[in-house]
Amino acid sequence: MKIESITLNHIRMPLVSPFETSFGREVERECVIVAIRSEGLTGYGECVATRDPGYNYETTGTAVHILKDFIAPLILGQDVQDADDFQRRVAGIRGHNLAKAGVEMALWDLLGKRENKSHRELFGGAREKVAVGVSIGIQESAPRLVKSAADYIKQGYQRVKIKIKPGRDVADASAVRKEFPNIRLQVDANSAYTLDDAKILKPLDALNLLLIEQPLFEDDIWDHHKLQEEFSTPICLDESITSPRHARYAIEMKACRVINIKAGRLGGLSQGVMTHDICRENNLPVWCGGMLETGIGRASNLALASLPNFILPADISASDRYYKQDITNERFTLNEDSTIDVPTGAGLGVTVNEDALKNFSLAAIQLNLP
Ligand code: OSB
Ligand code: MG
Numbered sequence: 554m555k556i557e558s559i560t561l562n563h564i565r566m567p568l569v570s571p572f573e574t575s576f577g578r579e580v581e582r583e584c585v586i587v588a589i590r591s592e593g594l595t596g597y598g599e600c601v602a603t604r605d606p607g608y609n610y611e612t613t614g615t616a617v618h619i620l621k622d623f624i625a626p627l628i629l630g631q632d633v634q635d636a637d638d639f640q641r642r643v644a645g646i647r648g649h650n651l652a653k654a655g656v657e658m659a660l661w662d663l664l665g666k667r668e669n670k671s672h673r674e675l676f677g678g679a680r681e682k683v684a685v686g687v688s689i690g691i692q693e694s695a696p697r698l699v700k701s702a703a704d705y706i707k708q709g710y711q712r713v714k715i716k717i718k719p720g721r722d723v724a725d726a727s728a729v730r731k732e733f734p735n736i737r738l739q740v741d742a743n744s745a746y747t748l749d750d751a752k753i754l755k756p757l758d759a760l761n762l763l764l765i766e767q768p769l770f771e772d773d774i775w776d777h778h779k780l781q782e783e784f785s786t787p788i789c790l791d792e793s794i795t796s797p798r799h800a801r802y803a804i805e806m807k808a809c810r811v812i813n814i815k816a817g818r819l820g821g822l823s824q825g826v827m828t829h830d831i832c833r834e835n836n837l838p839v840w841c842g843g844m845l846e847t848g849i850g851r852a853s854n855l856a857l858a859s860l861p862n863f864i865l866p867a868d869i870s871a872s873d874r875y876y877k878q879d880i881t882n883e884r885f886t887l888n889e890d891s892t893i894d895v896p897t898g899a900g901l902g903v904t905v906n907e908d909a910l911k912n913f914s915l916a917a918i919q920l921n922l923p
Contacts, residue, residue, distance in 0.1 A: 554663055556628045559656075559920040560588040561620050563613055564847075564913040565604075566876055572845060573690040575718035575745035576607035582845050583613045585620065585652075586880065586910065589659040596663030597905055599850035600655025601817040608743070608844075609771065609792060609818065611651045617918065619652040625920050628656070636660060636823040650795060650820035657821035658853050658901075665900030671856065672902070673895050676826055678859025682892040686712030686737065686866040687874060688843065691721055695728040702729050702736075705874075711891035712737035712763070712866040718745045723756045730760045737866065741766035744792055748776040757786060763865060764789040764811050774799070777808040787811045791842055795819065797827040804835045811865065813842040816857060817850075825857050833862035843868035848881025852901040855885075859895045869893055880909045 565583045572579045585600040602616040627642045636657050643653055665675055672678075687710040692698040702713050715729060717740045726740055739762050746754065746768045757765060764787045769776050771792040781788045787810035794800050794812055796819060803809050812832055816825035832839045841858035844850065851869060858867045871893065872884040881903040885893050896902025 554591040554634070554660070554667070555632050556589060556591055556630065557922060558590045559625050559629060561617055561918040561920070562586040562588065562910060562914055563617055563916045564880070564910065565915050566847065566880070566913050568845065569873065569875060569877060571690065574607070574716045575743045577605060579603070579845070583915075584847065585613055585616050585655060586847070586849065587620065587655045587659045589656070589663060591663055592667065594663055594666045596659040596661070596666065597849050597901065598655045598657065598659030598662065599847055599853070600651055601815070601844035601846060601850060602651040603844070611649060615649065616652040616655070619646065619649045620656065621918055621920065624652060624656055629920060630922050633660060635664065636821060640821065640823060651817045654817040654819070654821045657823060658816070658850070661822055662900035669899045671897050671899060672853060673856045673859045673897070676822070676856060676860060678856060678895060679861040680859045680895070682888060682894050683841070683855055683858040683863070683869065684712070684866040684891060685869045685887070685893050686710055686714055686891070687870045688714045688741070688868045689716065691716045691718060695725050698725055699728050699732050702733065706733065706736060709887050709889060709891055710870070712739070714739045714741055714766070714868065717742050719750065722754060726757055726760055726762070737763055739763040739766065741791070742768045744770050748773070748779060751780055755783070758784055762786050766813060767791040767793065771795075774803055774806055774808045777803070778806045781808060781810065789813055791815070792818070794828065797824055797831055800828045800831050804832070804837055810837065812837060812839045814839050814857070814863070815842040815844060816853065817844060822853065822857060826860065829860050829862050838862065838864035840865035841867035841869060845875055847876070848872060848879045848883060848885065848903050849901060849905070851885055852881070852896045852903045855893060855895045856901070866891070878909055880906055880913065882906050
């Protein structure tokens with residue numbers, strides 16, 4: 554596919570409700586939408602970098618810089634065959650996985666459109682709908698959290714994840730568990746603890762949680778091993794797994810019993826599929842994480858989560874949980890069995906509402922052939 558032009562659209566969208574984690578509170582979400590044109594087709598990708606370097610070191614600002622100054626020059630005017638070819642071309646750029654993944658997603662969308670195949674077909678997805686849950690940010694108080702969980706459960710979500718941080722952990726999780734003794738419940742600390750202070754999380758072991766996500770720092774794979782030895786609840790790694798290799802390290806070190814797969818964090822969908830395969834070979838269940846994606850990234854996540862070893866419910870909620878107005882014409886809705894349908898159209902299977910994209914745009918950079 555000869556890459557004829559690339560557009561980087563830095564956008565900001567209001568969230569339906571604020572999303573608070575151990576690293577901060579988001580009222581609006583920023584990301585970069587990548588559009589790549591080739592042979593009369595346009596492929597779209599979502600770079601899930603956030604405004605602030607809280608989840609990891611990347612931001613929308615660093616992503617635009619890396620995309621414009623380093624990635625685009627390597628592919629503009631070039632005949633890029635597929636995702637593997639793209640990964641070989643950008644292998645000299647260290648890190649910046651979220652930036653790389655945004656472009657890879659757009660290339661998959663182009664490939665699918667050219668071959669008239671959905672992402673699910675291209676990846677070899679096994680299912681037509683994906684079991685999903687809802688990720689609830691830190692609320693003002695435990696009773697408010699219970700109320701929020703109750704609202705989502707009423708809407709049909711059968712799995713609830715709550716965000717925790719020091720001072721807002723055991724009591725919050727216990728309150729939700731007490732109100733909903735049978736709901737599938739899990740917690741996510743986003744790297745807010747050290748091995749020493751994670752001891753206070755021990756009472757979580759009595760709450761029948763599906764998993765405890767990323768309690769320690771990103772580079773603390775070995776300390777997660779030590780922590781896992783102390784807990785009967787599975788530890789799940791998110792931030793720590795930045796490549797398929799890191800999944801292997803975590804498995805070999807027995808640092809976790811579950812892995813959260815996000816194509817962005819891993820550097821692309823191809824890397825997400827590879828990580829899935831490594832975990833599958835090692836009988837380690839995975840699930841698909843989320844980054845409050847727009848309809849573009851959500852479509853991509855659904856296709857990825859249709860692979861067979863995505864065993865636990867995904868952090869993919871219905872569009873109305875995030876945005877009143879999305880940038881895709883399609884909106885995703887929750888089925889009665891707490892699933893969402895995987896798109897079936899060519900490529901990502903969604904169409905972009907160019908007016909909405911323009912309305913949310915902070916800056917658009919157009920990169921053409923000289
Ligand atoms: O750690 O999973 C996370 C959102 C932004 C950054 C990090 C995370 C999250 C979520 C949101 O939990 C999940 C979703 O998209 O619904
Ligand atoms: Mg997480």
